[in-house]
Amino acid sequence: MPGDRAKDMKARPDGVANRSYIDGLLSAACDLAVGIDGNGIVTSVAGASLGSSLQHWIGSPISDVLTVESRPKLDAALETFRKTGQIRRPVELNHEDGKTWEFPVRYDVYPGLQEGETLLLGRDLSLVAETQAQLVQAQMSLEQGYEARREFDARYRLLLRTVADPVVFVSVSDGRIKDLNDPAATLLGSSREDLVGAVFANEFTNRGREEFVEMLVNAAISENADELVAETRRDQSDISFEPQVFRASGERVLILRLGRHGGSSTAGDGAQAVRGDLGGLFANAADAMVITSATGTIQSANDAFLEMVDAAHFTDVKGRKLGEFLSRGQVDLNVLIENARRAGKMRFYSTKAINEYGAETSVEMSATLISKDPDAQIGFVIRDTSRIESMRRTQMHASEESSRNVMELVGSATLKEIVAETTDVVEKMCIETAVNLTRNNRVAAAEMLGLSRQSLYVKLRKYDLLSRDGSDKD
Structure with missing residues (x-):
């Protein structure tokens, strides 16, 4: 068979047919084949998936269709090939075409058909790069989810540790304590480490696991449930429960706020x-x-x-x-x-x-x-x-005097003047009342009157009330 292939090569009439034959072989053997001369000019482009769309590379420097970071890698690979006749491993280069289309190719380097020509046979890595990008995105999403979970867990732990009320989480499915805070552990007469994972009903006298959990669930979903009280096993004290039930990750969980049972009243x-x-x-x-x-x-x-x-x-x-x-x-x-x-x-x-x-x-x-x-x-x-x-009457002697002055104006002043005087009297009375109610707290008085703090000070100065009680409380 090698002899037949040699005969076919000799039988071809010219170099063009020979080049077409070689291009066909290269197209079948790789995704992209690029021939470059000693000056780095592209002399031929062939390939099954990419070669037909990249014929415009021919005659251009190979560096023009490479990204900036890929040019030194190609130069180093070509220099090694010219010195030793081979390269240790394939070189991965990123091509850019028209500044908008970028794709990676892994090349092996071989001698070309003509003197001084080098042949680059490459495999398209676009699918690999896309898969890698998806993996990186998935990894980033996992990291973000992990950080959010850690932040949520830190908040939960901090809340459970700092809340003053005794709180217990109990699994509805098996009746075991999933978590609790230190006040709840103290109320039950044990430590938090010993109680996590223990059967909650066992911490009380004469309580069965299933019946006790069912009673708590019924109380949580009932609007008018009676107060639940149980006696602790360790110190025989009466404990009351405020249960609520919620679902987390498909599992129903009871959250219980505990308290020592006291006397009964409407205030409960x-x-x-x-x-x-x-x-x-x-x-x-x-x-x-x-x-x-x-x-x-x-x-x-x-x-x-x-x-x-x-x-x-x-x-x-x-x-x-x-x-x-x-x-x-x-x-x-x-x-x-x-x-x-x-x-x-x-x-x-x-x-x-x-x-x-x-x-x-x-x-x-x-x-x-x-x-x-x-x-x-x-x-x-x-x-x-x-x-x-x-x-009880608020002491407003100044305001009463102003009221008498207003009545004396009738007949000696116009209605407009009387209304203006009356407005001042009402405004002064309101300000005095607000100052008295707030014990001369200017900020609170301004909020009560719907005024800004600056406006209140202007009016206090207007009615000679700024030094009331001898101090400025704000």
Whole structure:
């Protein structure tokens, strides 16, 4: 057969036919074959998949169709080939055509058919490059997902560690503790490490695993479930549960907030937040008492408060802002909270309480900062003053004098002048009232009046009220 191939080569009439025959062989053997002369000029281009579309390379320097980083690699490979007649390994080059089309090719280097010619036989790596790009993208997505998961896990751990309430996560499928915080472990009389993975029902006396979990799930999905109480196995103390159920990764999980069981009242677990001998005072006091977070969110309330706002149960007000039950809303609440946080307490703040049906009741409020921790709580005592409201009058002698001056103007001044004087009287009365209610807190007074702080100072100076009480509290 080699002899027949030689005869065919000799039988061809000219070099053109011989070149076509060689190009056919190269097209079958590789994706791209490029012939270059000693000066780096492309002399021929052939190939099954790429050769037909790259004929315009012929006559151009090979460097013109290579990316910048590929040119030194080709020069080094050609220099090695001319010195040794071979290269150790194929060289991978990136071609660019028209500055918009870039594709990688892996070349082997061979001697050409003509003197001084070098033949580059290449395999198209576009599919490999695309696969590599997809793998890199997938790896980046995995890394991003992993970082997001780590961030979420860090937040979860921090929240579980810093929350003051005892919290336990229990798997519904097997009744085992998935996780819990240190307050919950202390309440159950053990350590967190020993309790993770333990059967939750075994931590209580006379509780079966399946029945106990089913009871907690039913309580979580029921709107009017009775309070759940169980006795701990280690110290025989009564524990109450606030269950909620959620689904994570196809598995149902119970999240339980635990608390020591105390006396029962309409306020329920509202009074439970107050410990020791003061619990009875809190629950049965004649005056309304409320404990809120540092932002005014109701955490506990007694029966007197529920009666004042016509709430049937503590759950109707729990988690709501105390400002929702005050006539001036958040303005009243901000004044009370700011003064409590600044001075530790505030007394005799007069406002009106609003019940669930919009009825108003005149009240007098006191606020006390319970602790100065980041998770500080504020206690409020609210007293109904509607019966003695007529006995209290705000001292506004200057305003009363102004009112008499206005009446004396009738007949001696135009209506426009009288209206202007009356407007000044009303404006002064309003400013004096706001300053008195906020105990000369200029920031709170400006917010209550809907003015900017600068505008309030201008009006205080106008009515000679700037030095009231001898100090500037803001």
